[in-house]
Amino acid sequence: MDFLDELKTLKEQVLIGDFFKVPEHFNNIVIAGMGGSGIVGKLFSELYHIKPVICLDDYNIPEFVDKDTIFIGISYSGNTEETISCTSEALKKGAHVFIVTGGGKLSQMSENTIIIPSGLQPRSALGYMIMPLLNTFLHMVPERRERLSELLGAVDNHHEEAIELGKRIALERKIPVIFGFSPFRYVAYRWKTQFNENSKLLAISNYFPELNHNDTMSLRDTYLKDDFFFITFGGSTEKISKRIQATEKVTSTQFFMVHPLGTDDIEKMFYLIHFGDYMSFETALSREVDPGDVSSIEDLKRLIK
C-alpha cells in the first residue's frame, strides 16, 4: 500500500470497537509508547482527567506503579525496545497490564492484549491504536465512531487547504512552527512529528498559554524569523483566542490559522490530525522526498542493537 492509501484508511480504523475490561478500582493510568505509537497516550492524556495519566517515552517506569495502576503498553510493531522494557517492569510490579499492538514480542506479554491490523507505518495506524483507549475510557459508542468516520472521509475528499499549505511551506523553504493549546497541544506535537517523518523537516511545536511566558520575546526579536512559518488552530476558548491575537500584535507575527471541523473535542482533534497528515505529505512531495521513507530511523535501530 502506498503512503497516500495508508492515510485514507484512517476513516475505517476509527470504526473498531475493541475495548479493555477496566478493574473496579485503580489510582492512575500509565501509558508507554514511542513516536507514532507514543502519540496515542499523549493525545489521550488531554481528553481524560478522571485519574492521573502519566505518559512514558523512555526505558523505565516510575516507582509509584503498583497493583492499582493500569499500565498500557502501545507499540505498533510490538518490538519497540523502550516499550518492552517498561511493560516488563510494570508486570513485575503487579500492575493491570493492557497492550495494544500489531504483533511482535509485546503481543506475548499480557493476556489483556488487543491485536490490531498490521502492515501500515506506525504513524498511519493512529486510529487503530487510539480507539481501544477512547472506547474503554471515553464512551466512544458506535454512533460516535460512525460520525467520526464520516468526518474523516470528508477530509479525504476535501483537503485543498492542507495541500496548499503543505506546498507553500516547501516552496518557500520554511521551518514550520505549530502553536497548539489544550486539548490540542499534542495535535501540534503530532504535526511537528509528521513534518519530521513525512517531510524530513525540522519543526517546532509549542502551546498557549505557556509560550506567552517565553516565546513571546523570541517571536518579536529573533533573527532568521523569515525562515519560519507560524501556524495555530481556530476554535479555542475566549481566553486563549485573546492571547493568540495579542501575541500576533505585540510580536508583529502572523499566524496561519487552521479551523477544525467537528462537533466535539475528539472530532476536532482527529480533523486537525488528518489535516496535518495531508499537509506534511504534500510538503514531502513538493520537496521531492519520499514521505514513506524512514530509513535513518531503521539505520539507527540497527546501529544501537
Next chain:
Amino acid sequence: MDFLDELKTLKEQVLIGDFFKVPEHFNNIVIAGMGGSGIVGKLFSELYHIKPVICLDDYNIPEFVDKDTIFIGISYSGNTEETISCTSEALKKGAHVFIVTGGGKLSQMSENTIIIPSGLQPRSALGYMIMPLLNTFLHMVPERRERLSELLGAVDNHHEEAIELGKRIALERKIPVIFGFSPFRYVAYRWKTQFNENSKLLAISNYFPELNHNDTMSLRDTYLKDDFFFITFGGSTEKISKRIQATEKVTSTQFFMVHPLGTDDIEKMFYLIHFGDYMSFETALSREVDPGDVSSIEDLKRLIK
C-alpha cells in the same frame, strides 16, 4: 540589581531551608506554574517518582484533584492569572494547597505558604522556588545544600565554555537546538526558554530516546540545517550515549556536548541550568539585546487584561 548580579545569587538561593509539612497520606502531587515559575514543577517531576506528579501550565485543574492531592501553586510574582485560577479550583476541591511565591494575590490564598525574597526576574529566582520542593520531598539536608551552593559558586567563577558557546551561537546567527534526556529533559527546555527570554531567539528543545522516533529523519534531510546549532549533554546512561552517537552518525550531524559537573542528578541539573544561564546571557550581549528586557510579555499581559 542588574541581570548578571541576579544570576550570581543562585548559589545563595539554594541554601534556603524552607519546607512543607506533608500529610501522612496523599495519592498524587499537582503543581501549577507558568514560564520561569512553571519550570520548577517540570524539573521536580523528573526527580521524584514516589507518587504521580502532574504539572499544569494552563488555567484549569484536572477532575481527579481531591482531598488526597497535594497541590502546589508556584508564581514568583504571585499574580500569574493561570496559577491563581488553578489554585482557587484546588482549594474548592479540598486539596492540600501549598504555595511558593514572592508575594501578590497568591500569598493570601493558603495557610501553607512559603514566601521567598522578591525583586528578581522570575527566571533568576529558580533556586528560591525549587528548594522548598527539594527540601520537602527529596531530603536536601543542609550539607547537600551547601555542597550545591559551592558548585554553583564555582560556575560563577568559571564559565568560559558557556561564554564561548553563547558568543558563537550569536556570531554565527544560529538557532539553538537542545537535546536532553531523562532526568535532564527539562534542563533542555529551560535552556530553550532562556534563549527565548534572555537572548530573544527562537530555540528548540527535544529529548532522547523519543526524538529518535521522529527527528532522526529531519536531522538527516531538512533544508536550512546550517541555520541550527545542535547541543546535548554528557553523562547519560550507556543506552542513551549509544543513541547520541548513532544519531550523529546516521544523520551526519555534529552535536556540541556540554558535560555537567556534580556528584548526583540534582547537582548536575543545577550545573547545567547555571551553564545555560551564562550561555544565553552571553548570546544576548553578543546580539546587543538586553537580557533583562521582557517588555513584550508585559505588553501582552496588559493587552489581555
